[in-house]
Amino acid sequence: MAESGAVIVCPARRTKLIALDRMTGQEYWRANIQNPWGTLALSATHVYFLNQHARLDAFDLHRGARLWSTELPGPSGWLHADERSVVVGGWRNYTPLTCLEAATGEVRWTVHLGSAQVLRTAIYAPLQAVAMHQGMEGQIRWLSLHDGHERLTLSLKELQPDSCDVIPRGVFGQEPRGLLVRSGSGNFYRLTGDRAVVEHHQTGQNLLSRPLDERDGQVFFLNRRNEFCVYDLVEQHTLVMERVDHLGVAPLPARRLLDGSYVLGTSSGTLWHFNAAGKRISRRRVCTGVTTELFTDGRTIAFRAFDRIEA
Incomplete structure (x- = not known):
């Protein structure tokens, strides 16, 4: 969804x-x-x-x-889109990175990425570029959406070479949603703006989840004890809640609601609801497994279970 x-x-x-x-x-x-x-x-x-x-x-x-x-020459993957561009490719290094015209589907450019493992791609709006984490050297590269030429390369210390088939989609780099990349076992970098301003955040936890994403100033993840955690980007503080029944390392189906409480859907089909202080309000098994992120509007939550859409 x-x-x-x-x-x-x-x-x-x-x-x-x-x-x-x-x-x-x-x-x-x-x-x-x-x-x-x-x-x-x-x-x-x-x-x-x-x-x-x-x-x-x-x-x-x-x-x-x-x-x-x-x-497209398959298997392609890691689909991204904005108003002018559609980007595919790089997933598991099966195919080159390709950018298409959003209005017509015509191929704008194709770049062969070589043998180094591609770990993450994303549309980075401030530079009108594709941000790409590739290889073990601790570098992020930005390729222009216009012509595929390299616009910027940034070296970051202790950049974690995480590999994950399921990566966040959308448009990144603007203040409401920076591009996050793991740094060591418990930290991450946040990249924003046309100069790729770097913030280094320390969660104080040993992270299990990868890759990371932000939603409305919050970063949701599991630590190695399988506890649900929320890191606040402004306060630079991690709220640790309790162990939950979620498996896997992909981004968590979690959101913060308008009243400041948190809701989490798990791979076991449980909806967990915590108050703003991290105390559990309720826990209810609603399906066999939550398979998408949570889509919220006020106190309405929609998601996809294995066999049906729930709301």
Whole structure:
């Protein structure tokens, strides 16, 4: 699932892509796809679905009309999009990094990345570039979305060579959502702005989760004791809660609600609710497993379980 504004989009019923109202679940539109196995990326106007790592379809977000389709050399992966560009490739070093025109699907450029393992890619808005963590040398490279040429290279000490198939999607580098990369066992760097300003944050925990992402000034993760933790970027303080029934190292399905409380969905299908001080309010098993991030609006929470959409 992915969201843009009040619209949630997800594959369904084997050959359909559907758009729903986040608050009510009302269906806006449905479109045909080959099968539900793929990756979604949304902009303010478009929906992109990379089906089985090879076929890329673009749809109008508000009407569901198919705008273009293209076949890519597979297996591609790590789909990113903004208003002008769509980026794929780099996942497991199977394919080169490719940038396409968002409006037409025409290939703008392709860059072969070599043999060093690609650990993370992201659209970095302030530089209009793709930020890429590759290899063990502790470097982040920025490749221009316009022509694929290198715009900036930054060396960071103790950059953690984390590898994870599931990485955060969206647009990074602006103040509400910096680009986070792990540093050592418990710290991370936060990169923002067109000069890639670097902040170094120390969580005081031995991190299990990777890679990291921020939501509204909060970074959610599990420590090595499997405790749910929230790091506040302003206060530079970690709130440690309790052990939860979540497996894996991918980003946690967690959000902070308007009242300051925290909600977490786990791989075991449990919704945990903690107050602002980290004390558990409730714990309820609602499905066999939460498989997407949580999409919230006020106190309404939507997510995808293994077999259905819950709200």
